[in-house]
Amino acid sequence: MLKIIGVRFKSVGKIYYFDPKDYDVKMGDKVIVETARGVECGEVALVDREIDETRFTNPVKGIIRLATPNDMKTIEKNRQKEKDAFKICEQKIAAHKLKMNLIDVECTFDNNKLLFYFTAESRVDFRELVKDLAAVFRTRIELRQIGVRDEAKMLGGLGICGQPFCCSRFLGxxxxxxxxxxxxxxxxxxxxxxxxxxxxxxxxxxxEQDSYEDLLKHTPKVGAIVKTAEGRGVVEEVNLLTGKLRVKMDKNDNVVVVKKDDIEVIKDSVIRLDRxxxxxxxxxxxx
Incomplete structure (x- = not known):
């Protein structure tokens, strides 16, 4: 078994696993680690977990160190650089007349790369834009086109339920x-x-999909042929949560409301989407 910790690089992002080595790591601690993007600073989201090493296809990297006060100052400088880069990039986009909407900018902890996230209705030729940005910032530039779901996750907002977006609140x-x-x-x-x-x-x-799937296994669907105390009929409406069915009787076209436990299913139906x-x-x- 391998002792690991989970680290997030965004407030609501995917968790990546690292070896804590001999460091005493606690929830919420900032740690410096090496990732595919370079050296990054993340926040500890899981601690004291043991996982079978065979579950990992690649060796688990160890953390470099716990973040120091100087590291935190570097992060603050990078946040300011991201704000400046956002403004400059918007100006460059306008100058090149590109049909793209800049969403966010990320600066890696080691200041080795700037990532610009944008949305667009189609593919965008941003080669000249990359050259301009590289000349200004003197570092590696990466432009990444994202979908509308990722845009909502990054920007946040309120859903129709009145609550903050699930994707920006807790969905990793x-x-x-x-x-x-x-x-x-x-x-x-x-x-x-x-x-x-x-x-x-x-x-x-x-x-709640798992619960609905379980209910559907034991409940006749719309279109099912069933036998009730009053005779045979076809299910016209189903309330999965209450278990009540509206059944149109064959003999007189009357509609009766019955419980699913009080009927016998002769032939069930299938839920399909029509064209x-x-x-x-x-x-x-x-x-």
Missing amino acids: EFQPVSIKMAKEQGLSLNPTKISGTCGRLMCCLKY DEIKALKGLEGK
Whole structure:
């Protein structure tokens, strides 16, 4: 077993694992580590964990040191450099007349690279922009195009629930969300009701999906043929949470409300998206 700690480089970001070596590391401590991007300063998000070494395909790197007061001063200088770089980059984008929207700038701890995050409706030829930025900052420049989900995560804001975005508050990584989830949960497939501020499906559709999938295993679906105390009929409406069904009877077209435990399923149905629904909701599942 290998003793590891988890380190985040953003307030709500992916956790990376490192060997604490002989350092006494506590939650919230700042540590200096070596990453694929170079030397970085991150915050300890997990401590005192032991993991089987075979789970890691590459050797786990050890931390370089606990952050010192001088390291914290370097971070403050880098934050100021990021603000200056943001303004300069916006000016350069306007000068080159590029159709791109600058979202954020990151400066690595070792000051070896500046990363500029932007959104654009299509691919952008930013080669001349990179040359201009490199001439100004005298360091490696990387421009990275991101999607609308990442933009929302970086900028933050309030969702339709009135709460800060989940992605900028506690979601370290985006979970896959599908239109099928909304359909299975009985939600209106109106794009304005199931999409977030970013214009993509709401991340919170994922939270209760496991429970809905479990309920669907034991509940007849719309279109199912069932046998009730009053005879045979077809399920027209389902309330998964209460377990109540609206069933249209074959013999007289009457509609009755019954509990799922009081009926016998003769032939169940399948939840599917039709072509019109797929067409209307096209693009909501993208990044």
